[in-house]
Amino acid sequence: MSEKTTRAMPPPAEATSGSPDLASEFLDRSTPLSRVRSLLHRYPALSPAIVLLVAIIVFGIISPRFFYANNLSLITQQVAVVGTLAIAQTLIILTAGIDLSVGAIMVLASMVVAQTASQNHVPAVLALLLGLLVGLAAGALNGTLVTRLKLPPFIVTLGTLNIFLAVTLLYSNSASVIGQDIPELITSTGATFSVGGVGITYGVVAMLVLYIIMAFIMSKTAWGRHVYAVGDDKESARLAGISVNRVLLSVYIAAGAILAIGAWIQIGRADAASPNAGNDLNLDSITAVVIGGTSLFGGRGTIWGSLLGALIVGVFRNGLALAGLDVLYQTLAVGILIIVAVSLDQWIRKVRN
Secondary structure (H helix, E strand, O other), X not given: OOHHHHHHOOOOHHHHHOXXXXXXXXXXXXXXXXXXXXXXXXXXOHHHHXXXXXXXXXXXXXXXXXXXXXXXXXXHHHHHHHHHHHHHHHHHHXXXXXXXXXXXXXXXXXXXXXXXXXXXXXXXXXXXXXHHHHHHHXXXXXXXHHHHOOOOHHHHHHHHHHHHHHHHHHHHXXXXXXXXXXXXXXXXXXXXXXEOOEEEEHHHHHHHHHHHHHHHHHHHOHHXXXXXXXXXXXXXXXXXXXXXXXXXXXXXXXXXXXXXXXXXXXXXHHOEEOOOOOOOHHHHHHHHHHHOOOOOOOOOOOHHHHHHHHHHHHHHHHHHHHOOOOHHHHHHHHHHHHHXXXXXXXXXXXXXX
């Protein structure tokens, strides 16, 4: 048999049928790091939960006062407003959008509630309903501009941020409404009760109820699945029969309703309504959502992760203050947390599906 004939002969049957596919074996090979990345991709709230646990332990060691009942009560009260706004922000970021106007909408709704109740003598329940309508209208405006004019959410909400701030100042004449002029029902979210010696406000309870409701909706309803689908890939969602614009509009309207509830919590928390109360809340809500594991690119994240993110920010600021560090270091720490969280998200998104 010639050399040419020998080269043309196929390999033995056992070599083709029994030999492993080396390429598949290489692709399927997993390392501890890749398994960690897959785990974090599957459970987005896991990484912020670990960070929160470590932060609590570290700050508890640094300052024994961290675990005092009054300090824990202070942390929960500080988180109540930001945590509520973070729910609304989470819905929008899950659709690959962002809302820079959440704080402004909340402040506008709070001023409408407080002023109509205190100066126009509107019944408290009706005043709260008016605040809800304001939140719904503001959310509908944002959603309409995004869906009908096809404008980027960042630009839309940057513009409406200034509009809502201006409307609030014009409506209120830049004047605050103090708690003693506001009906008790509206300020009741600031009332406290004791749980194991820790004072918990009804505003915190309202926030937790919202988290339970929204977590159920996002995980158990078709609307929640559609929100994730739109955020993951709008074109694929459209081809699957989902009305993308309708989902986006409903998300902004739902966010507006949540922000109106946040306005009620804010009035109780401050025992007043001020047109300048929410200057930092826009960025704080985004910070909580990003640190909580929700991807800025949409389609990945959980409602509960945002609560963990809000708690992480509250714990870090409180713990650093107890350690005697200047407020500038608290801001520095939050900035570092944001960069680390976004970097971690980028790394997690590279997981092989």
